Amino acid sequence: MQDRVAALESRLAAVEQRLNVLEGAQPGLSTSIEEAATPNLGEGFLSNASTLIGRVLLIFGGAYLLRAITDLNFVPTAFGILLGASYALLWLFMAYRKGGIEDQRASAMFYGGASVFLALPLLAEAVTRFALLSGRQGVIALALFCVLALLVAVARNLRSLGWLVIAGGIATAFVVLNASRAAVAVPAFLVFLGLGSLWAVYVREWIGPQWLGALGANAGVVVLVLISTSDQWPVEPLTPFLMSAVLLITYLVSFALRSHVRGRSVGMFETSQTVLVAGIVFWAASGAAQAGQLALATVGAGCLVLGASAYSLAFTPKTRSARGRNFYFHSTLGLALVVAGTALVMSPAMAAAAWSLMALTMAWFSGRLGRVALSLQCTFLLVAAGVGSGILATGLGALVGEASALWPPLVPWHLVVALTTVACLFIPVAQHSDRWGVLSGVPQLIVLALSVWEVGGLMVVFLAPALAAVGGADANPAILAALRTAILSAASVTLALSSRFKRWPEARWLVYPVLLMVGVKLLLEDFPNGQPATLFVALALVGSALLLVAKLLSRDQIEE
Numbered sequence: 001m002q003d004r005v006a007a008l009e010s011r012l013a014a015v016e017q018r019l020n021v022l023e024g025a026q027p028g029l030s031t032s033i034e035e036a037a038t039p040n041l042g043e044g045f046l047s048n049a050s051t052l053i054g055r056v057l058l059i060f061g062g063a064y065l066l067r068a069i070t071d072l073n074f075v076p077t078a079f080g081i082l083l084g085a086s087y088a089l090l091w092l093f094m095a096y097r098k099g100g101i102e103d104q105r106a107s108a109m110f111y112g113g114a115s116v117f118l119a120l121p122l123l124a125e126a127v128t129r130f131a132l133l134s135g136r137q138g139v140i141a142l143a144l145f146c147v148l149a150l151l152v153a154v155a156r157n158l159r160s161l162g163w164l165v166i167a168g169g170i171a172t173a174f175v176v177l178n179a180s181r182a183a184v185a186v187p188a189f190l191v192f193l194g195l196g197s198l199w200a201v202y203v204r205e206w207i208g209p210q211w212l213g214a215l216g217a218n219a220g221v222v223v224l225v226l227i228s229t230s231d232q233w234p235v236e237p238l239t240p241f242l243m244s245a246v247l248l249i250t251y252l253v254s255f256a257l258r259s260h261v262r263g264r265s266v267g268m269f270e271t272s273q274t275v276l277v278a279g280i281v282f283w284a285a286s287g288a289a290q291a292g293q294l295a296l297a298t299v300g301a302g303c304l305v306l307g308a309s310a311y312s313l314a315f316t317p318k319t320r321s322a323r324g325r326n327f328y329f330h331s332t333l334g335l336a337l338v339v340a341g342t343a344l345v346m347s348p349a350m351a352a353a354a355w356s357l358m359a360l361t362m363a364w365f366s367g368r369l370g371r372v373a374l375s376l377q378c379t380f381l382l383v384a385a386g387v388g389s390g391i392l393a394t395g396l397g398a399l400v401g402e403a404s405a406l407w408p409p410l411v412p413w414h415l416v417v418a419l420t421t422v423a424c425l426f427i428p429v430a431q432h433s434d435r436w437g438v439l440s441g442v443p444q445l446i447v448l449a450l451s452v453w454e455v456g457g458l459m460v461v462f463l464a465p466a467l468a469a470v471g472g473a474d475a476n477p478a479i480l481a482a483l484r485t486a487i488l489s490a491a492s493v494t495l496a497l498s499s500r501f502k503r504w505p506e507a508r509w510l511v512y513p514v515l516l517m518v519g520v521k522l523l524l525e526d527f528p529n530g531q532p533a534t535l536f537v538a539l540a541l542v543g544s545a546l547l548l549v550a551k552l553l554s555r556d557q558i559e560e
Helices: 001-025 025-036 041-071 077-099 100-129 133-155 159-180 183-204 209-227 238-260 268-290 296-314 316-323 324-343 348-371 372-389 391-400 412-425 437-470 475-498 506-529 532-554
Strands: none
Touching: 001 159, 001 437, 041 159, 077 100, 077 133, 100 133, 100 159, 100 183, 133 159, 133 183, 133 209, 159 209, 159 324, 183 209, 209 238, 209 268, 238 316, 238 324, 268 296, 268 324, 268 372, 268 475, 296 324, 316 324, 316 475, 324 372, 348 372, 348 412, 372 412, 372 437, 391 412, 391 437, 475 506, 475 532, 506 532
16 A cells, blocks of 8 residues: 555656656756746847848738739729729738737737838839729828728727828829829828827827828818819819818817716817918808808808807806816907907907907906906907908008098098997906916906097097198197197096006006107107197196106005
8 A cells, every 4th residue: 555655656756857847847857947948038039130131021022922913913903993992901910910919019019010012112113003093082091091990099009000101192182183083082081180190199199190191181282272263173163162161160079078078188289270271261251252152141141150159168167167278268369250250250340349249248257257368368458349340440540641642531430449349348357367377467468458549549639620720731740749649648647547446556657658659659750740839738737647646656556
């Protein structure tokens, strides 16, 4: 019995020893194997690189073999092209498989790159050299391949493959456009590719490919706008406008989904792409309108709809409370679209009135919500109303124009805009913000300057015909100069007095610039054109204004 037990133990020891040898558990053997199998860093890199390059060369060798078989008419051309496409897709599938293995990602990238370099020239030749596909069919085939390749890149997080697909797709698309004149299909594909690159970046948080995709999409639409003006291309001017509108809307929807569904902040790309595409849209719209195929009022209505949508996104509870870049982006976009829309839909006077009412609304919301950004939007609307109504041009002519020149008339709409500007000063707005700092007072400062410009200009427009007989041969430049000096001096005193109130502390920043302007005016207008009596009045007013301003600004107390 003991002999049997000893024999059994001996056999178990022998089995255990064999297992250890097979599993590499023996210390001496294990160490020797690891030392023999572990090369240094340089040798490992060169070995891997040479292996991958060798595989790629073999892949391209197989492609040239298929090309030779086709060129020598061993198989029909169409069948050879089909074999080449299948061969390219095979290596794209290999890239997908290898991309799922961590230590095989380099091989996956090489396989994916080989697939792109095989498929895209083949597609281009199928349209250009062999004429097997029409331009539209070639674009469809190109889109299908780019979709598959981008899906592989995103699924396996192969950013370099994504770059390669986007760049190759853009280049191939323009080759197809030049050869087949597929004027609509190619820009449509480029827009699609741009959106694909954008969402690939959004899904994988890549950096950069969306810029290249947007460049291709924008270039495609710009080329479409240019060729629509040529008689050699059968493209109606309305087509590029529709394509650019699709480009703008799809990108804006993508930005909204990213900011409000995925909870991410917009960045430099979203802002710059929106500005560029909006410019392309208005360029295309002007061309279509000149051709009589589009009414600008239709464009304006679309702008109003998009502007209202952008404002609604800006004022969602989450976006409004975050006080981040999403609020500034969507609110500014909404403002720009609404201003553009009203300018296209309404007459200048009606648009100025609408902007004035919107400015009052923005001022009220600024104080209610504590948003300096809304105060700045109020200021922008007042500037737009001043330019659109013509009151800023009228005020400038009244304050610096020639006495004998054609005098601007007093227009009722100008009075409405000026009163609205002054009314915005009496509506409490947000004037303090940690984000804005000292710049928080800039919107109110601009509104104060607009008030002086508009009200002062209208006062000169109203009084100058009666006092100085302006606009004719009997105009008296001396009296006109004294009148202007009086109004500007009064404006400086009013600003100094207003600065003592908490609501208008920014007014003190304008006091001395206005007085400096009065001093320059004395040298350039009053002394050359003045008479003793008018110079006495002008100098007395300026001197009094200087004394009052110094007294008012030296007081530290601020009134409510």
